[in-house]
Amino acid sequence: MTASRPPDPPTVLTVGTFTPSVLLAVARTTGALAAAGLDVDERPVTSSPAQFASLRDGELDVAITSPDNVLAYRFSPGNPLGTLLDVSIVSGIDRGVGLGLYARPGLDRPDQLRGAVMGVDVPVSGFALALYALADALGVGREVYRLETLGSTPRRLEALLDGRCDATMLNAGNEIRAEAAGCHLLAAASEHCSPYLGTVVAVLGTAHLDSATRLGDALAATARRVLAGELDDETSAAAGEVLGLEGALGRRYTEKLKDPAEGLTSGEVDLEALATLISLRRRYLPEAPGTADPWDGALDPGRGLLATAAGRG
Template sequence: MPATRPVELGSFTPSVVLEVARRSGAVDAAGLEVNERLVTSSPAQFRSLLDGELHLAMTSPDNVLAYRYDPQNPLGELADARILAAVDAGLGLGVWLRPGATLDDVRGGEVGVDVPGSGFALALFTILERRGLAIDDYELALLGSTPRRVTALLAGACVATVLGAGNELVAEAGGATLVASVAEELAPYLGTVLAVVRDEHVEVGHDLAGVLLATARAILSGELRDEAVAAAADRLGLDRPLAERYVANLAGPGGLVADGRVDPAALRTLVGLRQHWLPRVVDGRDVLDAAGDDPGLVVTR
């Protein structure tokens, strides 16, 4: 019997699809032993990828753009960051206000982000800007990963933040108010990808991508729906009604990308957001212009 291959996977919120793949036996059948490690921030995630502590990452594609092209990224160094597969198109991602707050409260208040230059933060700034709130109208609170931000929002530690991957359901149940869906307002959008930075992990990354995509299709077809509801309840701490809503959302706008295809138009959305908020011009050209014709950015099997 072939040896089981260990995989260190870094993610911000526990992956329901991965948990379903475990429970269905698909992970074992692929000869993988996946250790999912929750990361505190995108810089911490990419530091661990560069150092080899993580093999793969479930992350925003904007992070791949930042660490592949922008020398002024939070770590101050470039990486051969690549996308192996698209995972979801936003998965409930939206801008939320703390219970009882209105947009008027954002002015002069604290807005929670992972780090100021993350893709989710840029989407947040854009949605607030479209509602008449310039970035100078509020203070930024650096709160780390999404589960930390939903806790802070409900505790009143920030007036607004961006949430997704089931955390938005917790916020809604706690009385938070949705300002706008990122996946709908900024469509086409890409929320999560499976990414790699080291050549030695590309092959196992493709194998894991195959498992995740096959599992996603089985969830969407209804074959593994009950397993997905149970996994959402266990891994995300949702009660049964919220877990059922989470699974229903997997098939909606911003839901799972069952074929793993990276939509070039969605990438252009992310590039446009980063160029608007964080332009990096070298020799008269924005560094992200290279993303449009870079064959190494998306690596499929």
Template sequence: MSHRPLSVGVFSPSVLLRVARSVGLLQEHGVSVTEVQVESSPDLFRDLLDGTLDAAFTSPDNVIAYRFTPDNPLGRTGDARILAALDRGLGLGVYARPGVTAAVQLRGTTVGVDAPGSGYAFGLYAVLESLGLRPPGSGRRDYAVRTLGGTPRRLSALLDGRCAATVLGAGSELLAEDAGATRLAGLVEVCGRYLGTVLTAVGPHGARAARPLAEALARTAQLIVPGELDATVLREARTALGLTPQQAARHVTRLRDPDEGLVPDGTVDLAALRTVLALRLRHRPGDRSLATALEPERGLLEPRTW
């Protein structure tokens, strides 16, 4: 089978992708992949819309924003589509810097986000509001918001004191916890069923090109969740994310978690996607035209053909 090289944007190294490559499932599905690490969601979607990237791993909220809302950070939209669900958040939660043990201590501080009007930021606002802190846009807010970019940059900012709290997951939360950061609350426990990461591509050609990757990732997740690839996952988690053996073991447990782990068949859970959309509508009430964003005729979800 001929290989179709794909350039895939990621914020952090993907353990799922690396396991798929390691066990031969990318090759079996006739696809080769180059991971391209990007610093922020605007950078990611600029490259996707310009064709520099073929596909990306990102929050579904980003796909919604860059498909439907012209006031996104790029000021333009495109035919971005969700091809497959990859995970349910992988431990996404709000973490406070070492020394901060309660949300009340965040009053008057600065919290870090990828972009203020993006999905993980909306999750952060919801979690902090559940803990008694008023979010941006509520009149008298309790904290300031700073744009810091993707997860690795936010983790560094949290630990070196440039922000007092941020959203972390997918292994970064383990590094934060072991460095003394405090988990204030998780997105799933506050917001309900959640969709953390999806595979996206732009236009029908992009969707066709990335479909074999979606198939390979779904098959890989189907093997990881029941524990059939634990040794490989442990190795790749240590290498990709810089985890200790103990942290890697915790990450494997999280990947297999039914509420926050991998999506074993790639199917988008509409209830979880509605949670993501509801957070955007709650914190960006001017986006009411998005109320029908999940309807099939709007084109957000690429029809399953595999």
């Protein structure tokens, strides 16, 4: 009798995230990652330049990141690393999950932003560009506030709560913690930057493209179950475990994930939402006169932004 062949060991995939991913945790506990043949090692990153430097240097296999970062490091020579990378988007994850401009306790009016310290990841990141747009919508131009580079969203939340900045962009459960601590939402990205794509699965080159695609598919399948209301308990429990959002806060986060305006996608990448990000870059980071527009044709299938057979040419 021929012995059965043992199953292949799972692919170990090192994934860099800014805020611990509740969706990834749910995909793990429900068996979606195991079914995809994946063992995901989730690692925190301190900033978007650090995340993409780690992708470049092989310290990360995959990034869960803002699609604006993929645009910047693929097309803009002026990105913080000063070099272009063959990075691409594998799948969409969410539309921002509560992304908005939040102010510290005691600051609840737009006029109080004059002279304020605004915390950003880096001044040229996608969330920073959204901050500029939201502040403009409130009638507060960039000339009346000061920027402070503070890194990833959890770090900016800490800075907001301990008084190192007056306002910053928060999302992905960090805004729920901020509100519980008395912070105020001044403007929401879903109201002023729509359509918006907040988070994607991204990969560098082709070495990890297959496993990154399997990850994207597993997260998309899990997202569909969350959106259908099949995993409310599991999602709330994961929000408590990885974000410290216990009880009612975890249930509130679960409902945000199901919000059609800013919650989870089913893996799709909305080109109109990517066009929103390009529009913000053109508005707030214009190229010097006479310089070629790096965004011209960036969304064309042959430019490789989307990691599909057609997208990679």
